[in-house]
Amino acid sequence: MKHSEYYQPFQGDILAGIGNSPISPTRDFHIHDHYEIFLFLGGRVNGFVEQYSYPLQRGDVLIFNNHEIHKIINLTQEPYERLTIHFRAPQIYPFCTPATNLLACFQNRQTGEHNLAHMEETLLSEYLELSMHLIETVEKPKYGSEVLALTYLIQLLVLVNELYTRTRSAVVTSVISPHIQAAMSYIDGHLQLNLTLEQIAGELGLDKYYLSHMFKQQTGGTLYRYVLLKKSPWPSSFCPPAPLSLTPAI
Structure with a gap:
């Protein structure tokens, strides 16, 4: 990633x-x-x-x-x-x-x-x-x-x-289904583990292909990338304030 x-x-x-x-x-x-x-x-x-x-x-x-x-x-x-x-x-x-x-x-x-x-x-x-x-x-x-x-x-x-x-x-x-919300909740609570599609699906009692398809359909992204993002070590949230500057946005 x-x-x-x-x-x-x-x-x-x-x-x-x-x-x-x-x-x-x-x-x-x-x-x-x-x-x-x-x-x-x-x-x-x-x-x-x-x-x-x-x-x-x-x-x-x-x-x-x-x-x-x-x-x-x-x-x-x-x-x-x-x-x-x-x-x-x-x-x-x-x-x-x-x-x-x-x-x-x-x-x-x-x-x-x-x-x-x-x-x-x-x-x-x-x-x-x-x-x-x-x-x-x-x-x-x-x-x-x-x-x-x-x-x-x-x-x-x-x-x-x-x-x-x-x-x-x-x-x-x-519009997120209970199954997908449950998968996200499980991920949030088990970030210390080596999470896999098979493991998450097994914990929820779902077929891994069904879970993967439903996740993609409802979120537009993959479960794999969602897990990677959740587990990534992000930089410090904020730096000390500096003089203001402006940037146009798209």
Whole structure:
């Protein structure tokens, strides 16, 4: 496994951009050294994170911290539209207060839980307006750009945290079957072992070919690569904060 294909670092502190293509820049399971806000705008895709996969509709927001394996699964050959924001958490710490943790929706939950929320059109319009200001600032840097970008990001984080606070109790149905969730749970609990397809299938009482086929069908990836990613020793999550810099995103 090529480490760079699954662990996605980036240069700078903030990335932001709109994509409209049939293939994500990162096609397989991956993990970041930063946080991500993924806004779905159009197409037919599922959003996968840890043991769950959700059919997305316009206005759906997925958030990922630096510990969560995720991927976008395009269910067709057609392009899908999304707006993504990636950022490093340390730059936000100075702006958090005892009453306002701007990173709460990323940090104050179990891994793979409460990653999805939905914006109605009014809130979506507000989010898009702020995001377009951020994207323009990132793509056309000039005097004060790093400060402006940070102010737009802070406003977006306030908006996203309010959204997740309101919708935290909402029940969202995953399309991952109980068998595949059980396989993922077994992997999580036995990373110290030399895991094989035969062993995992045997523990679950399933045929190994059936398990492999179902995993590929539901996640778009292989069980082998998922295990490798889970067992890989990732670099330290964060480095000490450095002066802010901006990078356009695809």
